[in-house]
Amino acid sequence: MTATATRPAVPGGPGGGFPESAPPDNAPRSGLAGLLELPGAAVRGVVRSARTTPGRLTVIVIGLIVLALVTGVVATVTLQSRKNTINDLIDHREPLAAASQEVYRSLSDADATAASAFLAIGVEPPSLRQRYDTDIARAGVALAKAASDSAGVAEAAAQVEILSRQLPVYTGLVETARANKRQGFPVGSSYLREASDLMRSTILPAAEDLYRIDTDRLAEEQDDASGVPWVVAVLVLALLAALIATQVYLTRRTNRVLNVGLVIATAATALALLWGAVAVTVQSVLVDSGNDDGSHQVDVLVRARIAALQARANETLTLVARGDGGTYEQDWNELTPQVTGLLNEARGFATGDVAREVQGAADSAERWLVIHQDIHAKDVEGDYAEAVKLAVDSSVPGGAATTFANLDDALVAAIEHGRQAFLDDTRAGDRALTLLAPGFAVLAVVAAGGATMGIRDRLREYR
């Protein structure tokens, strides 16, 4: 390749010892230097040939082809990745956010249910036992799902680690509490309170953090998928402007109004612009509405549900502690305004079926607050047995257990509607982009071809 390679120096060898001479001036330059010279030479060549009309036309057609192809490639890649992002929202991001929601929710529910079951006189009711078992099973499965995606996010991985470590410890404590209770040993209540303390001080905060991280990641990706693709827009507009400018130039030079090739290229570009603008706008609006009517709404409702569950756990633990439960009652007083506040927020934006469910939940919450006053009054006045009955016996009509179940059911239904709305809107957004990426590629090639054809016709006239 290089001049020196053919004439290697042999230092220390016989006859060696004289310095290597520089290659003569008329010899070809070395590869690297020649490469560095290329752009300069090309620019000089282009400038030289652009002084003549055929040369200028050649430069124009090369410029148009390059611009069209670059636009095509950038647009195709951008739009395909946008479509992938939307699919990722549906296939991964939202299910993951839902999984970490489920971890948080089912653990809060387990805490409340374990306390209710412990309050029952004698053996706990099978329905509560089953509810607790289901909560723990769901939390475990949802945690495995949430863990599968936490690897890249250190903060999420830390929360998953806390949850994975402490959940078995928690269930062990609850089972020990249960075994002691069955034998009539008061140490059972100590185990239950230790379990609940572990849940509140360590497990639930980790679950809440994980939930926030995953919900934020969902919202971020929704923003990514609904922004304006500026680079593509600028490129398409530039291509369109270049094509029009070329036609104006040609019309002036040749006095011919229309150039079929360039008209085809312009039409293809305009079509791409129009199609892209409409499809991306529709898609962005749909992804946005998947957020507003779907995932954001779900977020508010899930937070309302979890606050309600935690308030419920505090209501029952106040009774388990029996007089020694001042902190639980305090927590209740802090949580219930959150429940009503979040339900009001949800009422602000909910429509249709969701609005109906949210209204139902708000009504139940209101009734529950009234019943709680009654329970609290009975507990404080010493009518403990009646307070417990009113709080946990689901056969008491209008009792706290039934009212809370109504509240929870309404929120579950509303959350389901919200998730469906997310799925519908986001899927529709995905459909709006159908064939857009390959379409852009084809239209870019058509534009490049049209430009080539149109200018080649003019160039022929100069031969």
Add this chain to the structure above:
Amino acid sequence: MARGKVAALVAAVALLAAGCGSAGTPADPAPVGDVQAPLPAGVGGADTHGGGAADNNCDTRSLAPNGSIPSGSTMDRIRDRGRLIAGVDQTNFLFGFLNPASGNLEGFDIEIVKQIAASIFGRWEGHIQWVAIPSSAREQVLKDYQVDIVVRTYSITCSRMKDVAFSAPYYQAGQAVLAPKSSGVRGMQDLGGRKVCAATNSTSLATISTAPSRPIPVSVNNWSDCLLLIQQGQVDAISTDDVILAGMARQDPNLEVVGEPFTREFYGVGIPLGQDDMVRFVNAVLENIRNGNAWQNTYKYWIEPALGPASPPAVSYR
């Protein structure tokens, strides 16, 4: 021989090469470090305020009994209210605990409350409001008048008498040690440098803190939290009154009460300071309990199976 040397050389070179180009160590698949068992809420060390110090350098005798209920008296107000508010324990097997099978509070202390309520109202059923309180809150609930009486294995001490009034004693206990049967612990002398559990603000905790063998005191809110900690291996022993320990040993056959009681604790009914009429009234009720069959019957039912026969403490008044 030569081949042995060559092999050794090859091995040495290989070792050297391995040392130079270290490939690192395999990743630990579960880097969990130290695993710490969870703690119950409110675990601490020795008391800083020493509210339960077992000092007896004062006259701990109570006021002479008087069983009448004049109008305008404390008992009269309780009768008008319709219920006696009693601060009790619900975690102390045998003395005051919640029976999960029935949902009722039961035990020796609970019987005392029932007798006092029966003396005010004629019958106790429907006239008692139970308030479960932690050991550490006993003085506070009386000072704040949240309860009428505290009947909760409440030792009569001079420092407590500055804050609350006490009835005459209705039970005599003594501090002992509860340890796992397999541990070889025979008493407080074997517990130097080891963790010993007691309830916050109890006389037992003060005794542990000042024991010559210098054990490490661990304090909790409720007695059954101590049992939980010893079952989880987080403390080596529990030291408090023998009756409380007997209740714990009944819940776990792997534990036993060791050594002779080394203090004397007299349990009295706690009453807000200044309610002398209530003190005299309660003393009259206790007099009846001690002198009639009630004391022996209750003792036989709850305590005798664990600690053997006993009789009520001798009482003298100021």
